[in-house]
Amino acid sequence: MPNKLAEQTSPYLLQHADNPVDWWPWSPAAFAEAARRGVPVLLSVGYASCHWCHVMAHESFEDAATAEYMNDHFVNIKVDREERPDVDSVYMDVTVALTGHGGWPMTVFLTPTAEPFFAGTYFPPRPRPGMGSFRQVLTAVTEAWRTRRDEIEESGADIARRLAEAATRGPASGLAAEITPALLDTAVAGLSARFDARHGGFGGAPKFPPSMVAEMLLRHSARTGDARSLEMVAVTCERMARGGIYDQLAGGFARYSVDATWTVPHFEKMLYDNALLLRVYLHLWRATGSALAERVVRETAAFLLADLRTPQGGFASALDADAVPADAVPASAAPAGAHPEEGASYAWTPAQFVAVLGPEDGRWAAGVFGVTEQGSFERGTSVLRLPADPDDPARFAAVRAALAAARATRPQPARDDKVVAAWNGLAIAALAEAGALFDEPDWVRAAEQAAVLLRDVHLVNGRLRRTSRDGRVGVNAGVLEDYGDVAEGLLTLHQVTGDPEWLALAGTLLDIVRDRFAASDGGFFDTADDAEVLLRRPRDDSDSATPSGQAAVAGALVSYAALTGSTEHRSAAETTVARVAPLLARDARFAGWAGAVAEALLAGPAEVAVVDSPALERLARLGTAPGAVVVTSGPLTVGRETAGVYVCRDFVCELPARTAAEVRRQLGVKVAS
Incomplete structure (x- = not known):
């Protein structure tokens, strides 16, 4: 019999609706x-x-005896962190404070007043060295609650007080600092010191795609001419694109690499990673003309449209890491009761290559993709890599297509098909801009359709909702990143299509942010002033897998100010970035998007109006000027009747550019048009 999760819209919660746990x-x-x-x-x-x-669900939540104990001694609450990032943020702070680390699954024990007193992440079904079993933890908590309840409640209240006090003290990043070229130089120097020159990226294993940092470095290189910044991005992007973290058969990136060489990924594919990386590779191509970067853009866009697009026109959150393993290719039906395993859809053996391609092509392809008898993954299987482009492109294309077709017959990972507003905003921005630069109108149309879904479904009584599924909007209010990333996507879409509706809607969303999310000391909270009251009001300056809400809103404010001439929006952006500046200088790995916004502020950003010059429009969009806005209609074109490309910065305009050479000089165009 289903539990209380059966009526929820979250695919994660629905995965647990048939657990014997009374969630x-x-x-x-x-x-x-x-x-x-x-x-x-x-x-x-x-x-x-x-x-x-x-894993924990299978080991513990599906176990009848464990579930019975949980039901008898606790009220059990299941939360999808992607639906409720505010709840996740508050209790993740607790978990990190109590244990020294965080992650998911996250397990927190609370008093009936929601005050935490014990926390952890994954607990195994049987004891391991240094780690008690889940049943042992449950028993210990139950016994402590029975015998020392007053002490536990006092401890929970003390933790709640400390959280609240930390929130009132302001951001951990310190006092606001002026945005200067020297500050950005310091941030880049810190990144350079942490750069892995051999494998790319920053630091060791596990290694995550540094999307926000890459945007900052690309803009820094464009503004200053610093070759080292561009090199760090180029090396990192090439190593990722040739590694196992990139799907060599169908495009798209996995969440992260468990090693420092990008070889073995954690196989889930997230919308936010692929939207952000699509834009990074697009901007790398714009700066260098890299054929590899162009291929990755095209394949990643194709992956988004083929695998993550929903029937309503939005983009699903993710593909799972796990699938039911198949012992042969093509796969037979999955055995009854078989449990999914990580990477089962993606890993190969030499014998499987031969079974699909025949002996000659199978052995050749195994060499191309690094598939060996020893394997690079588990149980003698290998994750596909592409250390170098093969010298026979036609043969490569044929074997790649055959392998992709064979893989499609295997059991496939599940799809989390909820639509998250923020991540769709990132996808809208990436697809609209890439579609304009690569002359792919289908990508632009897909971005428009996702924007329509957000407008028609997620906007309820003038406010954004966080998620929807199957066209049914969820109940959870949008958080700061939703407003910032959606506004960013709409502003990019406006620039590409010229549709004034998207500019107006972005302005409305930013007005809500300034009215409902503002903090008295500058910047913004992650939740609105009328959101559910938690132990503290979340406010995080640092990037995680996506840009922080602070940085996302700051970027949208800068673009909106450039498009409309609003000094109020620019001032709000400057104040917000200044608050994050100390973190940026200390460790830019956690403030890359704020750094990218700071680069745009230092560069102007350029306000580009293309008037009656269709031949120069795409060339203007190819410019590398940090944060530049480019339009063919709207406020920037008013009063400009003479054909040409008008470039202004900080209320100062250059003479209209009427030749390709002038546009290239004024906007830093690097590639051929």
């Missing part, structure tokens, strides 16, 4: 039930494509 969604009713029964709350936080969330 509750996050709600006042759940805490009221805990108070009525006099028991603690077990809060479990994860997301649909999380591998270890699936």
Whole structure:
């Protein structure tokens, strides 16, 4: 019999709807039930494509005896962190503070007043060295609650007080600092010191795609001419594109690499990673003309449209890391009761290559893709890599197509098909800009359709909702990153299409941010002033897998100010970035998007109006000037009747450019048009 998650829209929650655990969604009713029964709350936080969330669910939440104990002694709440990033943020801070590390699945024990007193991440079904079993943890918490409840409640109240006090002290990044060229130089020098010159990226294993940092470095290189900044991006992007983190058969990037060489990925494919990386590779191509970067852009865009697009025109959140393993290619039907395994869809053996391609092509392709008898992954299987482009492109294309077709017959990873507003905003920006530069109108149309979905479904009573699924909007309010990333996507779409509706809607969203999310000391909170009250009001300056809400809004404010001439929006952006500046100078790995916005502010940014010059329009969009806005209609074109490309910065305009050479000089165009 389904539990209380059966009516939810989140695919992650629905995965647990048939657990024997009597799960509750996050709600006042759940805490009221805990108070009525006099028991603690077990809060479990994860997301649909999380591998270890699936593992813990199979080992513990599907186990009847464990579930019975949980039901008898706790009120159990399941949260999708992608639907409720505010809840996740608050209790992740607790988990890190209590244990020294964080991650998902996250397990937190709360009092009936939502105050935390014990936390952890994954707990195994049996004890391991240095780690108790989940049942041992449950038993210990139950016994402590029975014998020392007053002490536990006092401890929970103390933790809650400390969280609240930390929030009132302001951002951990320190006092605001002026945005100067020297500050950006310091940030880049710090990145250079941490750069892995051999494999690309920053630091060691595990290694995540540094999308926001790459944008900052590309803009820094464009503004200053610094070759080192461009080199760090170029090396990192090439190593990722040739590694196992990139899907060598169908395009698209996995979440991260478990090693420092980009060889073995954590196989889930997230919308946000691919949207951000599509734009990084697009901007790298714009700066260098790299054929590899262009290929990655085209393949990643194709992946988004083929695998993540929903029937309603939005983009799904993710593809799972796991699938039911297949022992042969093509795969037979999955055995009854078989459990998914990580990477099962993507890993290969030499024998499987031969089975698909025949002996000669199979052995050749195994050499091209680095598939060996020893394997680079588990149980003698290999993740496909492409250390170098093969010398026979036609043969390569044929074997690649055959392998992709064979892989499609295998059991496929599940798809988390909820639509997250922020991540769709990132996809809209990437596809619209890439479509304009590569003359791919289908990409622009896909961006428009996603924008229509956000406007028609996610905008409820003038406010954004965080998620939808199958065209049904969720109940959770949009958070700061939703407003910032959606506004960014709409502003990019306006520049590409010329449709004034998208500019106006972006302005409306930014007005809501300034009215409902503003903090008295500058910058913004992650939740609105009328959002659900938690232990503290979340406010995070640092990037994680996506740009921080602060940086996302700052970037949209800068673009909106450049498009409209609004000094108020520019001033708000400057204040917000200044708050993050100390973190940027200390470790730009966690403030890359703020750094990219700072580069745009230092560069102007360029305000480009193309008037009656279609032959020069694409060339203007190829410019590398940091944060430049380029339009053919709207406020920037008013009063300009003479044909040409008008470039202004900081209220100062150059003479209209009427030749390709002039446009190239004024906007830093690097590639052939």
